[in-house]
Structure formats: structure tokens, C-alpha cells
Amino acid sequence: MTLATLYMPKSLLIVLLIFVFTISAISVSNDGDPVAKTMEDFSGYPTSESESCSSGSLSSLSVDTQSLQRQIEELSSFSDSPAPSVTRILYSKKDVLARSYIKKLMQLAGLSIREDVVGNIFGKWEGFNSELAGVATGSHVDAIPYSGKYDGVVGVLGAIEAINVLRRSGFRPERSLEIIFFTSEEPTRFGISCLGSRLLAGSEPLASALKNTVDSHNISFFEAARSAGYAQDQDDLTSVFLKKGFYSAFVELHIEQGPILEEEGISIGVVTAIAAPASIKVDFEGNGGHAGAVLMPQRNDAGLAAAELALAVEQHVLESGSIDTVGTVGILDLHPGAINSIPSKSHLEIDTRDIDETRRNNVIEKIHQSAVKVTKNRKVQLSEFKIVNQDPPAASDESIIKAMEDASKELNLTHKLMISRAYHDSLFMARVSPMGMIFIPCYKGYSHKPEEFASIEDIANGVKVLALTLAKLSLG
Numbered sequence: 366m367t368l369a370t371l372y373m374p375k376s377l378l379i380v381l382l383i384f385v386f387t388i389s390a391i392s393v394s395n396d397g398d399p400v401a402k403t404m405e406d407f408s409g410y411p412t413s414e415s416e417s418c419s420s421g422s423l424s425s426l427s428v429d430t431q432s433l434q435r436q437i438e439e440l441s442s443f444s445d446s447p448a449p450s451v452t453r454i455l456y457s458k459k460d461v462l463a464r465s466y467i468k469k470l471m472q473l474a475g476l477s478i479r480e481d482v483v484g485n486i487f488g489k490w491e492g493f494n495s496e497l498a499g500v501a502t503g504s505h506v507d508a509i510p511y512s513g514k515y516d517g518v519v520g521v522l523g524a525i526e527a528i529n530v531l532r533r534s535g536f537r538p539e540r541s542l543e544i545i546f547f548t549s550e551e552p553t554r555f556g557i558s559c560l561g562s563r564l565l566a567g568s569e570p571l572a573s574a575l576k577n578t579v580d581s582h583n584i585s586f587f588e589a590a591r592s593a594g595y596a597q598d599q600d601d602l603t604s605v606f607l608k609k610g611f612y613s614a615f616v617e618l619h620i621e622q623g624p625i626l627e628e629e630g631i632s633i634g635v636v637t638a639i640a641a642p643a644s645i646k647v648d649f650e651g652n653g654g655h656a657g658a659v660l661m662p663q664r665n666d667a668g669l670a671a672a673e674l675a676l677a678v679e680q681h682v683l684e685s686g687s688i689d690t691v692g693t694v695g696i697l698d699l700h701p702g703a704i705n706s707i708p709s710k711s712h713l714e715i716d717t718r719d720i721d722e723t724r725r726n727n728v729i730e731k732i733h734q735s736a737v738k739v740t741k742n743r744k745v746q747l748s749e750f751k752i753v754n755q756d757p758p759a760a761s762d763e764s765i766i767k768a769m770e771d772a773s774k775e776l777n778l779t780h781k782l783m784i785s786r787a788y789h790d791s792l793f794m795a796r797v798s799p800m801g802m803i804f805i806p807c808y809k810g811y812s813h814k815p816e817e818f819a820s821i822e823d824i825a826n827g828v829k830v831l832a833l834t835l836a837k838l839s840l841g
């Protein structure tokens with residue numbers, strides 16, 4: 366970085382940066398897909414995709430694909446299950462090794478590192494105007510049992526490489542750029558997804574619930590955290606909370622975990638909104654009885670009550686009027702579970718999601734009404750109807766969407782505006798910062814299994830879009 370570039374106008378710096386990346390052009394065309402049209406109505410943004418006329422091949426001088434690929438392989442070796450699967454559970458030995466590995470890479474990238482009491486790790490590249498709020502990026506590297514090596518990892522290793530790309534190009538940020546390694550995006554150990562980002566977003570209920578949370582081996586959250594070197598002298602987690610506006614922007618790079626980009630041959634997904642889930646637990650109780658002796662008019666079958674409610678969930682979701690409303694009964698247990706015994710108890714767990722919170726909440730209300738109705742039809746009791754979580758969806762920030770779109774165009778990469786139907790740390794970061802997400806294609810949309818795969822070319826494209834987006838946002 367020379368003095369000359371320091372005092373160069375921002376616009377010229379960006380132009381220079383773009384020139385380093387690519388010199389090709391792009392053209393945009395629309396399609397008349399009715400599904401895309403529906404998506405457009407609900408997403409609030411046009412969803413027609415760009416199609417590149419050119420090959421779109423990117424300059425090889427920017428992303429160090431060999432190192433990045435090697436890092437992905439090395440990180441995947443910190444696993445409690447054999448390759449190609451990856452199992453990396455919060456605060457386990459392998460998780461601690463992965464954390465050291467990431468911190469080492471952050472150091473090599475010249476970032477200054479800090480960690481909070483639950484182990485969210487921050488690597489900062491100080492901007493030349495440190496009074497301005499910084500721009501953050503990041504993701505997670507914990508992995509559910511027998512999953513793959515790209516979920517989350519692309520957004521952490523890719524972010525470090527994006528910083529390296531920017532450094533090599535001679536860029537210097539005005540706002541500080543910060544990489545966040547989020548603790549426990551996956552709910553595997555303590556049943557809480559996005560634990561680190563929920564706390565960063567200031568979740569008081571979570572901060573107090575964690576005081577009494579244990580894992581399946583009865584190890585408390587704090588005992589586990591201390592074994593990994595965190596929360597040493599304190600069980601007050603409010604120090605993790607970030608003030609609203611602490612960051613001026615947060616952008617997460619992630620594999621799509623769905624098939625759309627690969628099927629349509631598009632390089633970059635620009636996420637406009639993240640659908641948010643709600644989950645519900647329901648218990649019915651009847652009298653049970655002998656499958657031969659109790660005649661049909663005398664029965665109050667808790668199993669059939671559950672079956673009726675499962676069908677009602679599907680009906681309410683389909684009646685919402687939007688393709689974006691989904692509902693799933695993923696768990697249905699019957700008690701006592703014998704072929705010759707009428708179920709006396711049943712237990713259902715229901716997941717329902719939408720990008721429209723009111724519509725999603727209407728579905729929850731209708732499911733509740735149906736549960737009550739079923740008790741009358743079947744003469745059973747509704748012993749529990751518990752809404753476990755009911756998170757609001759999040760919309761991406763328009764200026765970040767524009768930055769991501771502009772970056773894609775300037776890099777000559779095809780892109781598409783899309784909704785994230787899975788949720789990510791970004792959903793919670795959106796509560797304290799303007800948010801955006803960049804998706805890259807992954808093989809058949811596979812995720813959370815060993816077959817999960819993203820090509821290094823697609824990852825490199827994502828890294829370049831991330832780097833350019835961060836550059837744009839850091840000069841705001």
C-alpha cells in the first residue's frame with residue numbers, strides 16, 4: 366500500500382480493484398418462469414437470473430485456490446468420524462483443534478484476534494478510519510455427525526482468503542474488516558442452533574437458559590465451555606452481546622445447500638431473505654387398550670389424533686397461498702408402540718417455515734386450532750402444545766444486495782436473487798446489523814452428509830464476490 370493509493374479517491378480504488386479481478390462484461394436476460402414469478406412476489410425483488418454471454422472465467426491471479434483447497438482438506442481432518450465424513454461437535458477436542466487451525470490462518474492473514482466467552486472468534490483487519498463501524502463476514506465450522514466438509518467452512522476459510530485477495534491487490538479498507546468464526550451454528554450438543562450468533566444478537570433468554578443447559582451426557586454448557594478454554598471465571602454471557610450498529614454490514618458466504626444454482630448453471634446466489642423456522646411439540650393422550658377387545662366406537666386413539674393433526678399441518682401449509690410456506694412433521698412417536706395395543710399417547714414435532722412471519726404465524730395458529738378440534742373428534746387430551754421457537758425471518762439489506770449484485774456483474778459472474786430456505790448465523794446477525802448472504806452452487810444441493818461438495822472454481826468465485834463486496838462496503 367503506497368501513500369498514493371491511500372489518498373486515491375474511493376471510486377478509483379474500487380475501479381482498480383475490479384480491474385485486478387476481471388475485464389470482461391456481462392449481459393442480463395429475463396425468463397418467464399411462473400415459479401420465479403411467485404418467488405418474486407414474496408421476496409420483494411425480481412428473481413429473474415442473469416445469463417452470461419461470455420465464458421466468465423476469472424483471473425487466476427487473485428484467489429489462491431491451491432492453498433484454499435488444501436486448507437479445506439486439512440480442516441476436514443479434525444473430525445470424530447472417518448473421511449470423507451466430518452463430525453465436529455462443539456467444544457470437543459477436534460473442535461478445539463479446528464479453532465487453533467483457523468486462528469493460525471487468521472494470524473497469517475495479518476488479522477488481530479479476539480475471542481468472547483463462548484468462543485466466537487474475531488479476526489480484524491483495521492481500517493484506516495477506525496471511528497467508523499466495521500464490516501463483518503464469517504460463518505461456522507462445527508459439523509453435525511457424519512456430515513460434509515463445506516457447510517460453514519467455505520464462509521470461514523473463504524473469508525480469510527478474501528482478506529488475502531484484498532491485501533494482495535493492494536487494497537486498504539476504510540472501515541475495519543472483521544471475520545467472525547461463530548460458535549455452534551449446529552444444535553448437535555446442546556439442542557440450540559446458532560448459539561454464538563443468537564448471543565451476539567443479544568438473546569437474554571438464551572443467556573439465562575444456558576446456565577441450566579446440559580448435553581446428553583449431563584455435561585453442563587459451562588463445564589463444556591471451560592474444557593475448551595472459554596468462560597473461565599464467569600457464567601454471565603451478556604458480555605457476548607453486540608450493540609446494534611456495532612457493524613455497518615454483515616455478509617456471509619455459504620454453499621446453497623439446495624440444487625437451484627447448480628441446476629440452472631448460475632455461479633452466485635444473492636440472498637434477499639432468509640426464511641425462519643418455528644418448531645412445535647405436541648402431545649395427545651388417550652386411554653389405550655387391547656387392539657382386539659376394545660371396539661371401535663369405544664376408542665380414543667392418540668395415534669389417530671396425531672395422524673389427523675399431521676394431515677392438518679399439510680393442509681394449512683398448502684392453504685397459505687404461498688409456495689414459500691412449508692411444514693413438516695418430522696417426528697411422530699406412539700406409546701406404547703405395540704402392534705396389539707391402541708396408542709394411549711402420541712408425540713409430534715412440527716417444523717414450519719416461511720419468509721412472511723404473519724403468514725407463518727397464521728399457520729401455527731391454525732395448527733393449534735386443529736389440535737384442539739382433534740381432541741374433540743377423537744376424545745383425547747391435548748397434554749402439550751409447546752411452541753419451542755418462533756424466530757422472525759430476516760430480509761437482506763438493499764444496499765448490501767446491490768453491492769453483491771454489482772460485485773457479481775463486475776466479476777462477470779452469472780447471479781440470481783434467491784431466498785435462503787435454510788437458516789444461518791446471518792438470520793441472527795440481521796438483528797444487530799444490515800445483512801446479506803452470498804450462495805455458491807453445491808453438488809446436487811447435498812448438505813449435512815459426506816457427499817456434500819463444492820468445486821474449488823465455484824468456491825473461488827464466491828471468495829471473489831465476497832472480497833469485492835467487502836471492499837465496496839468498507840469504503841462506505
Ligand SMILES: [Zn+2]
Nearest residue numbers: 516517550789
Ligand atoms: Zn452452515
